[in-house]
Amino acid sequence: MITIKNDAQVDAMRRAGALLYEVLESVCEEAKPGVTTAYLNEIADQKIRKAGAIPSFFQYEGFPASICTSVDDCVIHGIPSEHEILKEGSLLKLDCGLILDGWQADSARTVGIGKISEADQKLLDVTKASFFAGAAMAIAGNRLGDVGHAVQEVAEGNGFSVVRDYSGHGIGREMHEDPAVYNFGIPNHGLKLRKGMVIAIEPMLCAGDWHVGAQPDGWFVRSLDHSMTAHYEHTVAIMENGKPEILTYPGYQWKE
Numbered sequence: 465m466i467t468i469k470n471d472a473q474v475d476a477m478r479r480a481g482a483l484l485y486e487v488l489e490s491v492c493e494e495a496k497p498g499v500t501t502a503y504l505n506e507i508a509d510q511k512i513r514k515a516g517a518i519p520s521f522f523q524y525e526g527f528p529a530s531i532c533t534s535v536d537d538c539v540i541h542g543i544p545s546e547h548e549i550l551k552e553g554s555l556l557k558l559d560c561g562l563i564l565d566g567w568q569a570d571s572a573r574t575v576g577i578g579k580i581s582e583a584d585q586k587l588l589d590v591t592k593a594s595f596f597a598g599a600a601m602a603i604a605g606n607r608l609g610d611v612g613h614a615v616q617e618v619a620e621g622n623g624f625s626v627v628r629d630y631s632g633h634g635i636g637r638e639m640h641e642d643p644a645v646y647n648f649g650i651p652n653h654g655l656k657l658r659k660g661m662v663i664a665i666e667p668m669l670c671a672g673d674w675h676v677g678a679q680p681d682g683w684f685v686r687s688l689d690h691s692m693t694a695h696y697e698h699t700v701a702i703m704e705n706g707k708p709e710i711l712t713y714p715g716y717q718w719k720e
């Protein structure tokens with residue numbers, strides 16, 4: 465079911481989004497060579513709980529942590545571990561979600577650990593750019609295919625591939641609501657967007673082929689060819705006119 469949020473509800477989600485932004489900022493600052501992914505999870509978990517919010521990933525379908533830490537060929541759903549020490553040159557995907565006063569926020573970033581290669585920097589930059597291209601199309605009256613197509617065009621136009629088996633999603637009182645928000649699509653096709661819809665747009669890109677697979681435990685989704693991957697996600701609210709508001713990026717201003 466697609467839920468339409470009123471202004472007060474979007475405002476509540478704005479507060480959840482602002483808190484999640486702060487949490488991810490704190491985690492990103494600590495993401496350096498020599499640090500364990502379990503330590504990053506601790507930072508996020510403590511910061512969320514201290515603010516009176518709930519880490520939404522913890523125990524979600526049995527997930528054992530409050531953030532996903534996915535390294536290199538792992539694109540999503542990596543489980544933090546005390547045995548996983550971040551190495552110079554890695555790409556770390558940090559995905560986090562929280563619930564504040566009953567409202568969800570969901571956001572992910574990819575950070576380079578220490579110095580990364582030029583090719584990996586390009587993957588990271590293009591993934592972020594593909595998000596903004598997609599989000600720029602998340603306008604009342606446009607369709608979901610417009611969003612997906614814009615993401616896909618930027619990704620593939622730069623020589624990367626887009627993961628097909630996982631998508632973004634509606635978000636509200638639940639982390640995963642309808643509709644599915646794919647990172648590929650046909651312009652002017654799919655669900656028409658309207659004011660009050662809130663969606664998580666989350667491009668997942670591979671440097672090689674787009675096929676990915678989960679490990680037998682159900683987590684750690686990796687590119688099958690083990691090429692590098694990147695992920696970038698924000699929770700965005702469709703407004704009455706113009707560009708959407710990026711709830712998990714407080715103060716973000718669209719350029720035009």
Ligand code: MG
Binds near residue numbers: 559560561570571
């Ligand atoms: Mg997420």
Ligand code: MG
Binds near residue numbers: 632664666697
């Ligand atoms: Mg999400």
